Amino acid sequence: MRTAAKAVQRLAGLALVFLGVTFVIYLAVFALPGDPIRALAGDKPLEASTVAALRLKYNLDLPIWEQYWLYLGGLVKGDLGADFKGRPVLELMASRWPVTIALALTAWALEIVIGLAIGIVQALRKGTVIDHGLLALTVLASCVPVFVLGVVSQQVFGVKLDWLPVAGVRDGWPASYVLPAGVIAVFGLSAVSRLMRGAMVESLSADYVRAARARGFGPGRVVGVHALRNSLIPAATYLATDLGYLLGGTVIIEGIFNLPGVGNLLFEAIRTHEGPTVVGVSTALIVIFLITSVLVDAIHLGLDPRLRRA
Amino acid sequence: MKQPAKLQRAVALAAVAALAASLGACGQSKDDGDKGGGGPSGAAHADTGISVAIQEPDHLTPGNHYSSYEILIAVFSPLTILNDQEELEFLQAESVDSEDAITWTIKLRDGWTFHNGEPVTAQSYVDAWNHTAYGPNAWVNSGQLRNVVGYDQTHPVEGEPTATELAGLKVVDDLTFTVELVGADRQFPFQLSDGQTGLYPMPQAAYEDLDAFDKLPIGNGPFKMAKAWESGQDVVVEAYADYAGPAPTISQINFRTYIDTDTAYTDALAGEVDIAAVAGAKVAIAAQDFGERLHSLDAPGVDFLGFNPADERFSDVRVRQAFSMAIDRAAINEAIYSGAQIPSTSLTASTMPGSPEGVCGKYCEFDPAAAKSLLEEAGGVEGAVEILFPGGWGLEDVFEAYANQLRQNLEIDVTALPATDWAEFTDKIATGDYHINRGRWGALYPSQQDTLHSLYTAAGDGNFATGGYSNPQVDALLAAADAAPTLEDSFEGYRAVQEAILADFPVIPTFGNRYLYVTSDRIADLHSAAGSVRFAYVELAG
Numbered sequence: 062m063r064t065a066a067k068a069v070q071r072l073a074g075l076a077l078v079f080l081g082v083t084f085v086i087y088l089a090v091f092a093l094p095g096d097p098i099r100a101l102a103g104d105k106p107l108e109a110s111t112v113a114a115l116r117l118k119y120n121l122d123l124p125i126w127e128q129y130w131l132y133l134g135g136l137v138k139g140d141l142g143a144d145f146k147g148r149p150v151l152e153l154m155a156s157r158w159p160v161t162i163a164l165a166l167t168a169w170a171l172e173i174v175i176g177l178a179i180g181i182v183q184a185l186r187k188g189t190v191i192d193h194g195l196l197a198l199t200v201l202a203s204c205v206p207v208f209v210l211g212v213v214s215q216q217v218f219g220v221k222l223d224w225l226p227v228a229g230v231r232d233g234w235p236a237s238y239v240l241p242a243g244v245i246a247v248f249g250l251s252a253v254s255r256l257m258r259g260a261m262v263e264s265l266s267a268d269y270v271r272a273a274r275a276r277g278f279g280p281g282r283v284v285g286v287h288a289l290r291n292s293l294i295p296a297a298t299y300l301a302t303d304l305g306y307l308l309g310g311t312v313i314i315e316g317i318f319n320l321p322g323v324g325n326l327l328f329e330a331i332r333t334h335e336g337p338t339v340v341g342v343s344t345a346l347i348v349i350f351l352i353t354s355v356l357v358d359a360i361h362l363g364l365d366p367r368l369r370r371a
Numbered sequence: 372m373k374q375p376a377k378l379q380r381a382v383a384l385a386a387v388a389a390l391a392a393s394l395g396a397c398g399q400s401k402d403d404g405d406k407g408g409g410g411p412s413g414a415a416h417a418d419t420g421i422s423v424a425i426q427e428p429d430h431l432t433p434g435n436h437y438s439s440y441e442i443l444i445a446v447f448s449p450l451t452i453l454n455d456q457e458e459l460e461f462l463q464a465e466s467v468d469s470e471d472a473i474t475w476t477i478k479l480r481d482g483w484t485f486h487n488g489e490p491v492t493a494q495s496y497v498d499a500w501n502h503t504a505y506g507p508n509a510w511v512n513s514g515q516l517r518n519v520v521g522y523d524q525t526h527p528v529e530g531e532p533t534a535t536e537l538a539g540l541k542v543v544d545d546l547t548f549t550v551e552l553v554g555a556d557r558q559f560p561f562q563l564s565d566g567q568t569g570l571y572p573m574p575q576a577a578y579e580d581l582d583a584f585d586k587l588p589i590g591n592g593p594f595k596m597a598k599a600w601e602s603g604q605d606v607v608v609e610a611y612a613d614y615a616g617p618a619p620t621i622s623q624i625n626f627r628t629y630i631d632t633d634t635a636y637t638d639a640l641a642g643e644v645d646i647a648a649v650a651g652a653k654v655a656i657a658a659q660d661f662g663e664r665l666h667s668l669d670a671p672g673v674d675f676l677g678f679n680p681a682d683e684r685f686s687d688v689r690v691r692q693a694f695s696m697a698i699d700r701a702a703i704n705e706a707i708y709s710g711a712q713i714p715s716t717s718l719t720a721s722t723m724p725g726s727p728e729g730v731c732g733k734y735c736e737f738d739p740a741a742a743k744s745l746l747e748e749a750g751g752v753e754g755a756v757e758i759l760f761p762g763g764w765g766l767e768d769v770f771e772a773y774a775n776q777l778r779q780n781l782e783i784d785v786t787a788l789p790a791t792d793w794a795e796f797t798d799k800i801a802t803g804d805y806h807i808n809r810g811r812w813g814a815l816y817p818s819q820q821d822t823l824h825s826l827y828t829a830a831g832d833g834n835f836a837t838g839g840y841s842n843p844q845v846d847a848l849l850a851a852a853d854a855a856p857t858l859e860d861s862f863e864g865y866r867a868v869q870e871a872i873l874a875d876f877p878v879i880p881t882f883g884n885r886y887l888y889v890t891s892d893r894i895a896d897l898h899s900a901a902g903s904v905r906f907a908y909v910e911l912a913g
Contacts, residue, residue, distance in 0.1 A: 093794070094791065094794065094795040094798060095790075095791075095792065095793070095794025095795040095796070095797065095798035095799075096794060096797070096798050096801070097794055099794065099797045099798060099801065101437070101511070105437060105813075105832060105833070106797065106832055106833070106835060107511055107832075108513065108514050108526070108528075108832070109528060109529075110506050110526055110527065110528050110529070111506070111509050111510075111511060111513060111514075111526075113529075114506055114507055114508075114509035115509045118509060146429050146430060147430075147582065147585065148602060152602075153602055156601060156602055156603055156604075157602075157603060160603075212633075212637070215634075215637050216637070219637065219638075219641050219643075220637065220640050220641045223641065226641075226643060227634070227637045227638045227640075227641045227643055228629075228634045228637065228638050228643075229627065229638070229643075231605070315630070316630050316631045316634075317631060317633075317634060318634065319629050319630055319631065319634045319635075319638075321602070321603025321604070321628075321630075325603075325630055326603075329427075329630075332792055333794075334794060
């Protein structure tokens with residue numbers, strides 16, 4: 062009984078949060094300057110009568126709360142509404158998510174593999190030229206503006222060397238995703254490697270690692286099992302949060318590399334004041350952030366047995 | 372990853388070529404179907420297909436699109452069209468005649484079909500036009516039918532329509548229909564050309580499911596849609612075997628949508644896309660990167676600066692003239708466009724047939740001393756002056772340049788003010804919250820009529836950009852020019868119109884446009900008319 066009541070309470074809370082957030086987003090889109098219909102045709106403005114008919118069609122003449130009420134009514138029936146081009150928002154999102162997910166996971170995998178490797182190497186070679194060199198390199202790389210890195214990598218790998226496609230997704234995974242994912246990963250690398258290095262340095266000098274060494278375990282087992290597992294927590298926390306961020310779609314990268322993902326959809330939708338699209342995509346993003354925060358907790362539990370007891 | 376793919380393609384092409392040679396000729400092979408996901412890069416290049424960079428289309432219904440022209444001109448054929456020599460030719464029409472320039476008889480060519488096999492008939496046109504002109508459909512190109520009798524009933528400015536069909540359209544027989552216009556207009560055949568997509572035909576099949584038609588239009592043009600358009604994906608069209616017009620030189624076009632035109636440019640540099648448009652301000656670097664493969668096309672568009680009619684500071688015509696004389700068009704053209712645009716000396720693009728070049732006279736010539744004394748004579752301008760333009764479209768440099776020149780040459784406080792986007796830009800003009808505005812008009816058909824009517828009459832679509840300019844004398848002169856019996860007479864008429872407008876000097880004419888395209892080395896030549904590339908008739912290299 063008690064758990065059921067608690068669950069209901071929890072769900073009601075979630076529903077309230079959902080309503081509040083979607084309404085605020087709706088309000089924000091509504092508050093953008095300018096009339097979306099008037100700007101529909103760029104510098105060829107529409108006739109007054111056409112504008113009036115379009116405003117009627119998209120309920121833009123109704124007060125904001127009434128528009129929102131209509132939107133909620135559709136939502137209950139699983140209808141997320143349509144944009145000004147008449148395309149259902151659900152369909153738009155369905156066609157965009159696979160691109161963003163593929164991009165995010167590729168970038169994430171690169172961050173994990175390369176970031177952790179750099180951090181471990183730095184920790185093992187603490188204080189040497191390798192340590193300082195890798196630190197300087199990752200920090201420097203992450204200081205270059207993403208836009209510059211994107212365009213330069215296109216010029217080098219796409220045009221000059223001609224190894225990878227410049228843009229678009231028509232070569233599929235992995236060819237089309239390596240370059241943009243690599244650019245994104247560069248920015249995560251410095252954080253992941255620094256967190257990994259710090260934790261690893263600490264673990265390596267911890268008593269239990271010294272004890273393991275004293276018992277005669279080889280360096281592979283000491284580093285790979287004893288030190289690594291305990292050093293993963295900070296980097297893993299960062300990586301889990303980062304995945305949520307990556308799945309939100311990276312507007313700049315998707316733009317430069319012409320990837321039709323959700324970041325782009327959201328950017329275009331905000332530019333053209335497409336209320337239903339903005340709310341639909343943002344809601345999905347909120348859900349993703351909720352899921353990744355659960356994921357972060359789960360990772361902590363998995364890596365740190367002390368938390369399980371509490 | 373990509374190198375082997377390219378190699379593969381080269382091998383495949385060589386194999387196809389060898390096969391074709393051994394068979395001794397044969398036309399285009401029809402085997403370039405779907406290559407499937409993850410196929411070799413640049414799959415669009417198979418056979419004699421090309422890829423073209425475009426911006427995401429909006430609608431593919433001709434009566435309701437504003438940014439899908441490149442696709443529509445491939446899928447549909449207009450009644451009339453400009454040829455390479457910029458002369459009007461009949462395409463789907465066999466003839467377009469009128470005794471009095473009020474009632475026009477349009478005869479269609481026999482034997483043309485839509486891509487579903489349905490014959491193109493007079494009814495295909497009348498139904499499509501009625502649909503476009505019906506107000507509650509809210510199709511954005513409805514205004515192209517404004518001069519047909521009955522438009523005020525199907526699309527009244529206010530209130531409910533009182534008719535569902537245009538009274539001025541009559542089907543005579545299968546291949547003939549008549550159009551009755553509100554006033555005499557000898558330019559009507561020009562209006563039927565490719566730019567006015569609201570006057571394209573639609574098959575009966577379209578009305579069964581207009582939403583489906585919007586994604587998968589069935590046209591009467593040289594190419595048919597390979598599959599329905601999906602957001603974020605290429606739009607692929609392939610040659611229509613039963614096309615009754617001139618056969619296209621290529622078998623397939625991949626319209627590739629780009630979010631960022633700079634990316635399209637880099638893709639063209641890598642040879643991944645065959646034709647891409649380039650922003651005017653990038654001309655210098657494009658000339659360096661592409662050399663001969665940078666194409667500069669004379670376009671029917673004009674740029675100008677308009678004034679807020681409610682701002683008393685600009686009410687004296689001498690102030691507006693002084694502003695115009697204080698702008699060094701040639702210097703801006705050199706500095707920002709590397710000389711690729713055309714400094715204006717009239718209100719229409721210099722390539723527009725009969726454009727009265729030089730009619731603007733000394734007021735379009737740079738003369739800072741005269742400008743300054745004229746402004747002083749008019750009492751000067753107090754306070755800050757802002758030039759409003761839409762931000763984020765690469766216009767920042769040129770508007771900074773306008774502001775700098777006005778500030779230095781007239782010694783007044785002028786700044787360039789970017790609006791965040793189109794919505795804010797149009798909104799500020801609509802609500803009068805501006806001083807000077809950016810104006811532009813791209814004519815839809817090759818007659819001065821379009822630019823002059825759209826910008827300088829109260830009913831014109833672009834009238835807001837000229838501060839709502841209208842003048843009964845100009846209206847009368849325009850009507851006379853429209854009705855002029857010959858082309859030469861109409862040129863005389865439009866010259867008189869421009870002289871009358873320029874006496875009022877409502878805007879500062881700045882530049883006539885040139886559109887820039889870069890091409891891959893697969894393209895030998897682009898054929899174009901009035902600034903638009905005829906993609907179907909691109910000349911391939913080798």
